[in-house]
Amino acid sequence: MGGVIIDSDIIAVRLHGRGGQGAVTSAELVAQAAIAEGRYAQAFPSFGPERRGAPVLSFIRISDKPIRIRAEVTQPDIVVVLDPSLLTIVKVTAGLKPNGLVVVNAKSAEAVPAEIRGQYRIAVIDASRIAKETLGVPIVNTTMLGALVKASGIINLESVAEPLKYRFGKLAEKNLNAMKRAYEETISEEAANV
C-alpha cells in the first residue's frame, strides 16, 4: 500500500485516455468513493463533444473540506495515463507538481519515456492485458483504478465497490476483479534522477 504521499489540501488528478476507454467513468468512481468516505470531491470531463478514439481528459479533486474551485486541473498531483500510445503524443506531465506521481498503463517501466521516469515517481500496470484477460475487452478504466489506489492511497479500495456496482450492474464483479488484480500487480518506482 503506497499510502497518501500528497501533501496538498486538495488532491488533484488528471486522467489521460482516449474516447471510449472510460477515463470519465474512472474519475466518476473515484469521486463517488471519496464522497462515500465522507470527504469532498469533484469529477468532471474535459468539457465538450467527445469523439471515440481521440485523446480525452478527465479530472478529479479530493479534499477534506468543501472544494471551491471550478476550473480544469492544470497543476495535478497525480496523472493517470490509460493509453500507452498517449505517452509519446501528449505531454502528460504538463503542469505536474515536482513531487507528482504518474500512473501508467504500460507493459513495463522500461516502456515509460526516460524523461518521465527520471523526474517523477511512476506506477506501472499492464492494464490492457489484465482488462483483456479479466473482462474480455481492452477497456481499462476500472483496472487503472486499482493501480491509482495502490500507488496513491487517495481512497480506500473497498470504497469503490459500491459506486462500481451501481455503475456496472451485472458487469460489476468482473470489473471489481480487474481492479483488485491491478491493485496487486502494480509496481511503483521512485524518480530516478531526484
Place this chain on the structure above:
Amino acid sequence: MTKRVGMEVSVAIGEMVKMADVDVVAAYPITPQTHIVEHIAELVADGELNAEYVPVESEHSAMSACLGSAAVGARTFTATAGQGLELMHEVLYVASGMRLPIVMTVANRSLAAPLSVWGDHSDVMAVRDTGWIQIFCENGQDVVDNVICAFRIAEDNKVLLPVMVHLDGFHLSHVIEPMLFPEPEEVKDFLPPNKYPLPLNPAKPVAMGDFAPPFIYTEARWAHETALRQSKQTILKVWDEFAGKFGRQYKPVESYRADDAKTLLFTIGSFSETAMTAVDALREEGLDIGLVRLRLWRPFPFEELRAVVKGAETLIVLDRALSVGGPGGPVCSEIRSALYDANPRPKIVSFVGGLGGRDITVDGFSAIVKRGIELAKTGSDREFQMFGVRE
C-alpha cells in the same frame, strides 16, 4: 438527509423532479442540458416517475406543450440550454404573460456563431426581459434545493409565474459532486400539490392569453410587472421556510467576507466559488476585498444590492455575457443603473470574461481584482474590459 451523495448535477436535477412528483415534462435534448432530460426520460420509462414525458420536435414546441399542461393545472417541468432557449424565446413571453407556473432548468450556454456548446450567460441575458423569475446557482446543492423551491414559488397563488433555475453548462451540469438530498416525504411536506386557480376545463370554459387591444395591453403589462416585483416577498418566504426545514439559507444577494470591505467583486453563477478562493488569497495579501453574488436575477434585488454595497469604494463586476456594441456586461449595466443615485456612489469597473466555456482560475480572479482596483483609480477610456482576450 445526513449523508452527502456523489452524483452528476444533471442527474440530481432528475432526482429532484421525481421528488417533486412532476406531472408533465416536455423537452428537447440539447448540450449541455442533455443529461437532465435523459435521466428524467429514464425515470419515466422505468416507472419511477409517474409523469407524461412529451418528446417534442423542437424547443419551441417544448415550451408550447408546457403552456398547455401548466394551463390545465399539471405540475410542469422542462429544461434547455443556449440555442434551445433562443428557439423558445417567443413562447417564454407567453408562459409568463399567461401566468403559468412552469419550472425550467437552463444549463447556461453560449450562442452561435461561431458554434460553441460551452458555457456562458449569453442565453440567459437574451431572455432577461421575458418576465420569468430567474435564480442563479453556484453549486450542485444550490441546484437541488432551488429546483424544489422553484415549484413552491411558481405555484404559489400570489405568484403564478414561471421560474428559470440557471446552472452553468458543463461547469455545473457535468460535475459529479457531493450533495445532500431531502427525503421524499420531506419534499412532499414542503411542496403541496399544485392548485392552479383557473385551470382550463371544458366544463367551465375560460379564455387565456386573450387578444389585448391598446385599451388594456398596458394594464396587462403593468399587472405582470407588479406580480413579478411582488414575487420577491414569496421568494424570501419560501427560502426562509426552506432554511428552517433543511438548514440552508438562500438570499437574493449573497456575500462572502464582504462586511465593510472597500472593494467588492461581483459574480453570478458557478464562478462564485472560484472567486471565493481568490478572495481568501487576496485577503492573505492584505487586500480589503469581499465577494458579492447575485442569486436572484429577476425580480432584480435593488434594495438588497444597495444595502450590501454601502461603504464600498470600488465594485468590480465580472459578466459572462457581452452586450455587443453596448456597455459590455449586462449584469454590470444593471448594477450601474441601480446605484447611479447612490450617495456616495462607488466606482464601478466592468469586466467580461469566461465566454464560451473558458475557465477563469483563482489567479485569473486575482488578476481581475488587481486590474479593477487600478482602473478605479486611473479611469479607462473603455466601457468595459475584455478579460484575457488575445487582441
